[in-house]
Amino acid sequence: DLAVVINTLEEEFNIYREVGGEYSAVLSQDVHNGFQKNGKEAPQLTVHPLLIPQNQFCVMSLDPDTLPAIATTLIDVLFYSNSPKEGALPSQDLDCIKFFSFSLIDGYVSLVMDTEAQRQ
16 A cells, blocks of 8 residues: 555655656655545556666565664665675676565565575
């Protein structure tokens, strides 16, 4: 549920959306996940490109009560650590665990990964 994700993240982050080249703040009450108010689902297709970053991690489970305290650190680790350093050769392989998707829903962190990454 996008509204729950926005609500969880807005405690720690300012979230913006780009509309016509301008950035405007996103609040959880402004996000409706594509559903109409009469309860019928709006016919809307959303396609997300898949990009696997070079810094890839595996989080199997997380106590939802601890999430607010570690949200900033978790996102920093997932998306900003082990980034290629300036001057590093592109062929250098980073020692990391791969994942394919990261989602934060109602206080839970979910990652989709391959079986090799799960064994590691």
